[in-house]
Amino acid sequence: MSSQGERSAAIADQERIEMLRTMVRIRKFESVIQNKFADAEVPGFLHLYIGQEAIATGVCQALEERDYLTSTHRGHGHCIARGLETDRMAAELYGKETGYCKGKGGSMHIADVNAGMLGANGIVAGGIPIATGAALSAKMRDTDEVAVSFFGDGALSEGAFHESFNQAGIWDLPLLGIVENNQYGEMTGLEEQHPPSALDDLTIYGEPYGVTRMRVDGMDVEAVYEATLEAVEQARNGDGPALIECVGYRFEGHHEGDSQFYRPDGELEEWKQRDPLLTYPRKLIDDGVLTEEEHQEIEAEIEAEIEDAIEFARNSDYPDPQQAYEGVYSDGGEQA
């Protein structure tokens, strides 16, 4: 695994601050939503990304606006890192008509196709074939666009992963798979999900498909960023797909309400020592990129933004019930 110490010299200060801001935005958004969910203001299911912020942030920082991405059931971080607005995201989570999907998708299906965000997805590995198609389309249209698919370690056990990367390997597609190894597939640990031969390097599943394989510390935003830059450049140059395993940890349960019976004592506390929301600001301050005061300002500014986003969601209208019948097809409504 590459570590941040040897790599970060080349990253511009502005980009480092931007990455910090993105991580803070994801953490604060989700922490507030977590409370609103507990207060029963937010309906449905909630899968939090807390702990994995460095992954979405590092990856999306390396992308261009013209690139595509698909996400997962744990998708808020990917959306925010992609630049989606927290007010329309909050509105979607609240089921309001001002949400990204007009209240038809909710937490697991936020999408903004105009921003290249081809959707969070409630089915494990469900987005990988879609990203593969975006990569195919990019190639057939003779562009240098790249498609990135985020998925968890659990998705490596799904046929959709294997079919897609096999196809991407044969066709040399500009497809980048981000394996977010957060140590658990739902509520079952890695060792019950994969054979011992795969545990030390989950990118081994990409080996027969000829993908470029990288493995990075998923708590280190700069390591993620630099690995992604390299993979994206390769894909843009027509040199085919890549798979990056980002090794991290899910600080919250599989979903809210999960008792987390399966965590060994002390494991969470140990990973929290490496929380990127603690380590990265400290690093930027140590490197002289940021002052303590500036860090506090960022925190306060984003806190206010999230408060506004929640107010926007609360104050927005629920969709008119008749809207349930709209948007099934291009000609509008439901079928006769």
Added chain:
Amino acid sequence: MSTAAGDVEEMAVRDVINQTLGEEMERDDRVYIQGIDVSGRGGTSNILKGLDDRFGTDRVRNTPISEVSMVGSGLGAAATGMRPVVEVMYCGFLGVAGDQLLNQVAKMRYMFGGELDLPMVIRTKNVMGANAAAQHSQALHHWLAAIPGLKVVCTSTPADTKGLLKAAVRSDDPVIVFEHGGVYNRKAEVPTEDYVYEIGEAAIERPGDDVTVVATQNQLWNALEAADRLSAEGISVEVVNPRTISPLDTETIVESARKTGRCVVVDDTPLSYGTQSQLSATISEGAFWDLDLPVKRLGVDNVPIPFSPTLEDEVIPGTDDVVDAILDLA
């Protein structure tokens, strides 16, 4: 519906598919084909033969044997500027691509707020009477028609194959086109001009007064033959081709039922929960007070399709069965 009044050409269904896709690929660079053996062999029924020479293997693209990624990557391509036509060899293989069809293709537009165009066609075929055994012999349009978000058409004649396939390729929604192995070699006149049959419109294939038969695909040909036979006995049969299974043209079907007061519905899906049940319910709801007798359903008996010809013939309705059903009502 724009129908042609000009020149016609006698063609087999299989040649119509090749010609139509060729025309659509000429018309729009974004249209491309992907599936198993689509290049070289020309797809599993050799129907696409020669399109690879005309358009290249980039646009007539062989995939690995991977129904999930074949369908799913078609969806991703459709969402990002292409207009894929995916061939799934037999409808029984749609099950392999189950999640992509059920949860991705069908729901993407709606879940994302209703504005994302997904111009995607999935061509597959129902098969009956080919002694191909249960995994390769089935009709499954009722399965996909039960999923809101998919449009499902059944092609039956050379003329509707052209009109419906063109409509499907030009649609901004996912359209599942069910062909039928039993009609690929059927010939009839096809207008030579460019036309589409609107998705969601049924057709009266043969007007009549005494009994309505609503029939799809191979059963449509059986119904037309039955109508011919019975006209000699003085029974006037109206034959309705739904063309689209979802959305169903309720109005045309109900109107015919109200006129004749007697209906047979015949289709190759299993009788339990098959297309016949939807058609029958639609007719009963819309034409109840005009019906003289209950709607009669004909379909495949509730067994997997057996291999041996004597067994297979037993469970699939044929022309004689359609004749008997009409006589029961007439």
